[in-house]
Amino acid sequence: xxxxxxxxxxxxxxxxxxxxxxxxxxxxxxxxxxxxxxxxxxxxxxxxxxxxxxxxxxxxxxxxxxxxxxxxxxxxxxxxxxxxxxxxxxxxxxxxxxxxxxxxxxxxxxxxxxxxxxxxxxxxxxxxxxxxxxxxxxxxxxxxxxxxxxxxxxxxxxxxxxxxxxxxxxxxxxxxxxxxxxxxxxxxxxxxxxx
Amino acid sequence: xxxxxxxxxxxxxxxxxxxxxxxxxxxxxxxxxxxxxxxxxxxxxxxxxxxxxxxxxxxxxxxxxxxxxxxxxxxxxxxxxxxxxxxxxxxxxxxxxxxxxxxxxxxxxxxxxxxxxxxxxxxxxxxxxxxxxxxxxxxxxxxxxxxxxxxxxxxxxxxxxxxxxxxxxxxxxxxxxxxxxxxxxxxxxxxxxxxxxxxxxxxxxxxxxxxxxxxxxxxxxxxxxxxxxxxxxxxxxxxxxxxxxxxxxxxxxxxxxxxxxxxxxxxxxxxxxxxxxxxxxxxxxxxxxxxxxxxxxxxxxxxxxxxxxxxxxxxxxxxxxxxxxxxxxxxxxxxxxxxxxxxxxxxxxxxxxxxxxxxxxxxxxxxxxxxxxxxxxxxxxxxxxxxxxxxxxxxxxxxxxxxxxxxxxxxxxxxxxxxxxxxxxxxxxxxxxxxxxxxxxxxxxxxxxxxxxxxxxxxxxxxxxxxxxxxxxxxxxxx
Numbered sequence: 001x002x003x004x005x006x007x008x009x010x011x012x013x014x015x016x017x018x019x020x021x022x023x024x025x026x027x028x029x030x031x032x033x034x035x036x037x038x039x040x041x042x043x044x045x046x047x048x049x050x051x052x053x054x055x056x057x058x059x060x061x062x063x064x065x066x067x068x069x070x071x072x073x074x075x076x077x078x079x080x081x082x083x084x085x086x087x088x089x090x091x092x093x094x095x096x097x098x099x100x101x102x103x104x105x106x107x108x109x110x111x112x113x114x115x116x117x118x119x120x121x122x123x124x125x126x127x128x129x130x131x132x133x134x135x136x137x138x139x140x141x142x143x144x145x146x147x148x149x150x151x152x153x154x155x156x157x158x159x160x161x162x163x164x165x166x167x168x169x170x171x172x173x174x175x176x177x178x179x180x181x182x183x184x185x186x187x188x189x190x191x192x193x194x195x
Numbered sequence: 196x197x198x199x200x201x202x203x204x205x206x207x208x209x210x211x212x213x214x215x216x217x218x219x220x221x222x223x224x225x226x227x228x229x230x231x232x233x234x235x236x237x238x239x240x241x242x243x244x245x246x247x248x249x250x251x252x253x254x255x256x257x258x259x260x261x262x263x264x265x266x267x268x269x270x271x272x273x274x275x276x277x278x279x280x281x282x283x284x285x286x287x288x289x290x291x292x293x294x295x296x297x298x299x300x301x302x303x304x305x306x307x308x309x310x311x312x313x314x315x316x317x318x319x320x321x322x323x324x325x326x327x328x329x330x331x332x333x334x335x336x337x338x339x340x341x342x343x344x345x346x347x348x349x350x351x352x353x354x355x356x357x358x359x360x361x362x363x364x365x366x367x368x369x370x371x372x373x374x375x376x377x378x379x380x381x382x383x384x385x386x387x388x389x390x391x392x393x394x395x396x397x398x399x400x401x402x403x404x405x406x407x408x409x410x411x412x413x414x415x416x417x418x419x420x421x422x423x424x425x426x427x428x429x430x431x432x433x434x435x436x437x438x439x440x441x442x443x444x445x446x447x448x449x450x451x452x453x454x455x456x457x458x459x460x461x462x463x464x465x466x467x468x469x470x471x472x473x474x475x476x477x478x479x480x481x482x483x484x485x486x487x488x489x490x491x492x493x494x495x496x497x498x499x500x501x502x503x504x505x506x507x508x509x510x511x512x513x514x515x516x517x518x519x520x521x522x523x524x525x526x527x528x529x530x531x532x533x534x535x536x537x538x539x540x541x542x543x544x545x546x547x548x549x550x551x552x553x554x555x556x557x558x559x560x561x562x563x564x565x566x567x568x569x570x571x572x573x574x575x576x577x578x579x580x581x582x583x584x585x586x587x588x589x590x591x592x593x594x595x596x597x598x599x600x601x602x603x604x605x606x607x608x609x610x611x612x613x614x615x616x617x618x619x620x621x622x623x624x625x626x627x628x629x630x631x632x633x634x635x636x637x638x639x640x641x642x643x644x645x646x647x648x649x650x651x652x653x654x655x656x657x658x659x660x661x662x663x664x665x666x667x668x669x670x671x672x673x674x
Contacts, residue, residue: 012215019666037215037384038640039412047409054417062425076340076349085353095353098436102361105425109369113376116418117403120411122379126404135407136384138215138643181399182392 003194005146005171006032007155008131009164010139014040016163017140021046023162024144029155032143032174035135054119058112065107069100127179129172139166207651208301210485215643222637223385225481227394230632233480241624248618251611252327260330262611268596269606271589274324277616279585280465281321281623282363282437283458284578286430287466288314289370292377293426296419301649302494304641305487308381309477310470311374312634316626317469318367320619325359327615355439362436369429373422376415379405381635434462441588448528448592451516457509461581464502464551467495468577473627475571477636486637489565496564499577503555506584510552532591539605540591543583550580 011017017034021043024031031047073096077083082090117123135141142164146152156167171194179185209218230238255262265272288311295303329335338360340350350357383405386398405411438458441449471492478487517529533544554576558564595602608616630636647653 033408033410035407036409036412037219037407038380038643039416040409043409044413049410049413052410052414052417054414055421058421058425072340073352077352081346081349083349083351085351088353092353098355098358098432098439099352099361101428101432102358102365105429106365106368108425109372109422112418112421113372116376116414120408120414122403122405122411124400124403127399128404128406130387130406133387134216136380136387136405137219141407176404180396181386181389182395 002174003171004032004174005150005152005169005194006131006143007146007150007152007159008168008170009142009144009159009162010132010134010166011142011163012139012165013163014043014140017142018042018046020159020162020164021142024142024159027158029150030145030147032145035131035141035143037136037138037140040140052119054112054116057115058108061111061115062104062108064111065104066100068107069103070096073099121176125178125180126176127181127185128176129174131170131172132166143170205649206488206490207654208305208488208490208649209642209646210488210651212652213485213646213650215646218642218646219384219388219639221483222486222635222639222642223388225631226385226633226635227388227390231480234628234632238625238628241621241628244617244621245625246618246621247614248616248621251614251618252323254611255327255615256332260328262609264607264609264612266604266606267601268593268604269590271328271593272606273586273608273612273616274328276582276585276589277619278321278324278328279437279458279589280582281317281324281619283434283462283465283581283585284469285314285317285321285366285370285466286434286459286462287470288312288317289366289373289426289430290463290466291470292373293423293430296423297427300494301645302491304638304645305491306470306474306495306637307641308374308377308634308638309474309631309636310466311370311377312630312636313469313473313627314370314466315367315374316623316630317466318363318370319626320623322363322367323619323622324615325356355436355443358436359440362433366429366433369422369426373419373426376418376422377638377641378634379403380407380415380640381638383407384639385635431459434458446592447522447524448532448588451513453509453512453516457506457513460502460505460509461551461584464499464506464555465578465581467498467502468574468581471495471499471570471574472578475567475574477631481631481636483637486642489567492567492570493561493564496558496570496573499573500555500558500564503551503558503577507552510548527595528592532595533587538591540587540594543587544591547580547583547587550576551584554580 009020011020014036017040021031021034025048034043034047036043074091077092078090131143132139132141142159144155144159146155152169156169159167173187177185177187213221251262263272263274288307291303291310292307295307326332326335338350338357340352379402382398382402386395386402389395389398435455435458438454442451442454444450474487475492478484514529514534517525532538532540535541536545554573557573563569590606594604594606
């Protein structure tokens, strides 16, 4: 948990945002993140983010489900309590397919959803600093991290020329904390140094 | 990077002069406004029905299954009919959000959120029937396989009824996760606009601290895509497994291999009809005609006429097979019990034929497909027809078994059976009323995503933009 200094630029059009992202990155500034009201395709690449491997996790969870279902059912029907059902074989593989399939899907979906929440650190009562309340409405909000060398006024002017409709300076906590949105909470008893 | 307009020929998916903020306003305003008188009336009627249902179930639990008019041969009556009916309705939501996502059908964005909610509520309603049909509902957990002190006696994994337990609970869980992960960004939108303390608290908790970060969106997209991929076979599997409840038995009329595809088509058919019933009202009451356009309604009507025809084809195939097999029991089920207007349940078969096969054919006409009042009327007819279908399949196959001495019993439901059914309507509509008041009924973020490629007012503008340089455009748009 630490406080950081940001210059925040808001754009109202994704067609302006993309060239701006390019310019800002070329100028050597570090973009903390861009907050958008909807998924803007290609923005993750423009920001130089790597591909998510969430789907790989999903595959692993799915395989786990398949194996769990098959091993459990075969163990129960052959070793633990063999049931004679109409004289049919104790290991009726075709009859196991539906449950195996369902458990594969169940494990993959639940696992992926939980992993998604874990990676993004999303949960009830999680609170974050929001750079602009309209970031979930109609603004594309770019937060640029300031270093000691950053000239804030220069950066502001630069962003305005790149098409930002609103530019401001904020000191903010980057991490999440437990809290409620109906209360203004005091995060720190003693303010940590600004990084 | 420039966005190209989807197609100059296609109908726009969002009508009117919209920008991103206007989309938010239009969809979220009903949540922030006070509920109207109509909402309260509807809500209280639903709650009343629900309470009647609760009382009916209370009678059944206290006094036993004897409260229902099930008899010697008819062991599955209204309860299983209603179960299959509700499950069928619960297929449209995930079909719309998953299969149409994979097929890249842009029009799904207008209707998917409400349809998914409908799916979840319908599955909850469906689940009540087999649970209470067990009779001793307090030992219902015996169906779950866990190490127990009864042997351990596990459940029978080779039984279609147990497959059903797994299929439906998986379907419910996955639909819920899919629905809720889609809701997160929209709940965050409501939260960031909230003025009252209660709303800030509620939507703050419900939106999980979503902030729209690009990395989160990237993962969110990946999650939705994989969940869609998983849900697609899941939707098909659930009704397939429900049909196995019948198809793997040896009852004439049930023992057919055509059941899985026929049930799935029927499920989509009835599900879309229910989506129509609900959304035609919702778009009018919440003033969302520009997002759920006549084009959306027409697209769903096309699905209805397609699946209705598949179902009709299946009915005829069944009749053909009954004749072609020359099996006298099969023939009795189909040509005496069903397709014979003068048999005790002939009315239900011909009612089904009329509602499901004949009536949807009117949707070949473009004029009728785009007529909203007529579509509403038809959607109700289709769902009545689909209820008849399940009733026909279940009751006409078992009301006369191999022992003519048990034939005189004519099965008709008791008031508590009807009450249970009405109660699930109450549950369904109570949930739906709450949903339509407190949640965004249209996926706000997804509409914004397609707005510039499919919105009416961007049609002309995008032509110009395509010939413009990026810097020029940036300059124009920014100032």
